[in-house]
Amino acid sequence: MKNIHPPVARAILLAALTALTSSVALADNSATVGGTAFVNKGLVGAGRIPANQKDKFGETFGSGSGMAIDQQGWTRDANGYKGTLWLLPDRGYNAVGTVDYRPRLNTLSIEFAPVVPGAAPQVGNEQTGVKATLTDSLLLTDNAGADTTGLDPLDGVRAAAGDMPILPEANGKIALDNEAIARLPDGTMFISDEYGPNIYRFSAEGRLMSATQPPAAMVPMRKGTANFASNNPGSGAAAPEPKNPETGRQNNQGLEGMALTPDGKTLIAVLQSAARQDGGDAPSTRQNTRALVYDATDPSQLKLAHEYIVPLPVFTDAKGKTTVAAQSEIVALTDKTFLMLSRDSGNGQGLKGDTSLYRSIDIVDVSAATDIAGTDFDKDKSAAPKGVVDASIKPATLTPFIDMNGGADLARFGLHNGAPNDKDNLSEKWEAMSLASVLDPKLPDDYFLFVANDNDFLTQDGYQVGAAYKAEDGADVDTMFLVYQVTLPGLTTHASQ
Template sequence: MRHLPSILLRLLATSMAIFPAAAFADNSVAISGATLVNKGLVGVGRIPANQRDKFGETFGSGSGMAMNPADWSRDGNSYKGTMLLLPDRGYNVAGTTDYRPRLNMLSIRFTPVAPGATPSADKQQSGVEAALTDTLLLVDDKGADTTGLDPQSDVRAAAGDFPMLPQAANGKISLDNEAIVRLADGTMFISDEYGPNIYRFSAEGRMISATQPPAALVPMRHGKANFSSNNPGPGAQAPDPKDPDTGRQNNQGLEGMALTPDGKFLIAVLQSAARQDGGDSSSTRQNTRALVYDAADPAHLKLVHEYVVPLPVFTNAKGKKAVAAQSEIVALSDKAFLMLARDSGNGYGLDGDTSLYRNITVVDTSAATDIAGSGFDADKAVAPKGVLDPSITPAKLTPFIDINDNANLSRFGLHNGAPNDRNNLSEKWEAMALVSVLDPKLPDDYFLFVGNDNDFLTQDGFQVGASYKAEGGADVDTMFQVFQVTIPGLHK
């Protein structure tokens, strides 16, 4: 794939500034001569909640997702390929466990319906067939196991090309993985929440480099780096204070990450604002940051741009302003990306049944202020108490796909809201990947795969040597929704 044409990006910025989102149909974003179109859901699939991985432990699901474009192929009306699905730090109820971070490989067969069509009742949720083919453990640079345990106050000192790293009390490097990018040589970038760092792993799962974000995003307590997320393991103590003084908020790390279509830049986005930027309150955490790295040397990423991204806001069930934290991105160029943002606390497996916000938005940074290397990367707040510094122009957002659209969901037997059954969307939708429809008549059409994170919720679970039943009695399947979209300019 290549860049969106520069003229398209300029038109994108202009159209977003001139035309309010309400001026467009719900399924498209007009861009003064070009249109990004959401043609709606064309397929749904499930993996049972009690699926076990290669090591006999509960599969979990998707905090991150990557497709291998080299083996994506079409066979008549069906497609097949390989998906990498990245779980996070394991099943957590009373704190974290010594779960070994890993990556699952899936064989995918996808048979879409035509846009707008309704599948027969017996095929509503079988359009995506996913079969586990392998599970890869992620180990550190010395070949030792890593862990999902909260790192508390432990730090592995910087050495060689590696920066200081989060380390659990058992001496293992702590990882809470959130997003994955597969490179053409089989190596992988994986972003996490503890650091929040970007790691590079070999195709065999061995850590080969690590990139620390700007100092402003490193979590600090009492003047020292402290990577705890306030989820202590068995018998461990909570951090003091429970929240960082500055840097990323607990459990709000580099949730979204993607490589630009030309392979030149890696974009990573913090889930919500850093503590000093309003991230100390759920109502003021709107101004997060997008980091753009030159990826010419994958072993030594170079920060070249950084922008403020104003997360979407909505009115919650109590009538108060709330911020929708972002969960994943797909890069369209070094100046534009799709961003999935959502609310929390609602969906199958939880007490709340109706989500008020789950949307995939177009983010344009072409007119935003570049703050890379400035005082904002040190000790100057971007948005103290949530109020954006007047010297900064943020990125522009335009809604694109409403994941909660019941008219769309109902064609596949799904819904958002009551009844809170297995066909109600689960809370967390956190993974995205884009692949071509491979149709010469539709050269700008793609399938956008969107996956959930089921938090390992099952009544037949097994992890870290013990069986478990998730609280609440639900079996939350791993699920995939696939949208067909038109994005001009993304030809291979």
């Protein structure tokens, strides 16, 4: 080997060390699934909507239970990115039982100025990278144009009619607890809910067009009859008997996650945690939930194509017990893979518990999983008795990807997980996700992953259903956005919204 001048040698060594550090960092922030490497480049933006924001109807704006970004209108210029985002609230403020909140969809204009991955924002602007401005609010109505409601359907069942299956009903209105949205290019949208748990299709004007009921194994049953109550009775109403379903989805654990694949041909929906008969009757055994994969080539008539058992993450709680993290949202990458956000509960800003023990976005792969669609597991046979998966079933695989509680990533944006339990501590419920392209020809596989919280309408200046309110214990929780830059090889431009 030829002699190398010492300064040159030092430069070569420094370059080699830099390359090594970069490769280690990449390895630490990447996940390989099916031979494909997915990379998390970290948090690149954050933003807030004030807790006391009012919507078009003068009611508290509130939660982000579902989110969709307009892919066709997403643009980039020298100042950053602009676009339209739809944010779906759930059933309204219900600290003491549910209320007659009219389900709706909010439209936001978004301006986004990301920082370079790994860089720190300008001091004083840590949480202003995402600027969201409310531009419209749309009420969701039934197929006759009548109001729907967020009230708990304690004993209400609307009879099947035409192409509509039986539906949850309260005070003569279809009851909706909306959790996820997938928007099509024509403006129609799929919305999943907790109560059914059903998948609804609404027109661009917000009118119900169709409803898809899941397999019988997921329909909540009490005393041998479909009963859609969630044990959140409104004022003066009695609790259901029994309080929990005997089979089917657990109370408040419906189709929490739902998304269209980028080509718009497949719709995937996932129960928040295991069905009652699959171990969902206990927090420690509710790990094995179900993913429903629908053929959506004809949006007017979804067809169940596949169904898989998906293992939810487990973690050790503050008392040393193994606990299951329920999933809160998904983003479909292909008809075989999807991102899944799972979290613990009871901890975060606005609550007495301050430190989240699990809040993560993982990658689910069903490529080698057993397809149970149309089998006895869709009827009266348990897929995971007492939480143990039936020997004939191979579950999907779960690969860790983004730790949302990562301290260094949050700290760059003035945020944290845990004490002090102030406005910069992440709130409990992160339930909405959507992708938007980085629009960089040099980074064709890079996307911004927007994540938003469900703040449960917690504010000290609230107004809903004709009355002002203040959340308990002084809670005042903003609606927030976190944005990660991720590399997701193989995705095409989203045909859907």
